[in-house]
Amino acid sequence: MENTPITTRKQVYSIAEVTAMGILKVETSYVNRTQSDVFMPQCFRDIPPFSFEKRTNEGWVDAYTATCVLVGRDPIHVKPGGTYTVAIPFSVLDSEVENLPGTYRLVWHIRSTKDLSDNKDILPIEKRISNAFTITQ
Secondary structure: OOOOOEEEOOOEEEHHHOOOOOEEEEEEEEEOOOOOOEEEOOEOOOEOOEEEEEEEOOEEEEEEEOOOOOOOOOOEEEOOOOEEEEEEEEEOOHHHHHHOOEEEEEEEOOEOOOOOOOOOOEOOHHHOEEOOEEEEO
8 A cells, every 4th residue: 555644444446335325435544644733624524625636647637626615613633643534425426427437546635734714834745645546337
């Protein structure tokens, strides 16, 4: 497995796992490998802002970005060496299922401060990505 700060519980997910509501849940864990506290805004129920990227011939491209409305909730706080675990919902429309198989990774919105007013304090991409995982037919 890749040495990434975010890891998925499984390496392979199947379209058969998509719920009747069109959701594929990807269980993930983030380990704060920095020397400082990190923060993530909260979207929904304790879920940080995230996107799924799909590997193509051109590299990693955005496949799905969750809509996140920040409504005054305290950010998720992870101390150095700490872990945060959550199931990330990948929304799949019926019309997209045939294009779903492929290799993906998650990108989380992780910051070095609690300040959510701008993007100056977002960690570099290599500190907020998951391992690559596959979605199969």
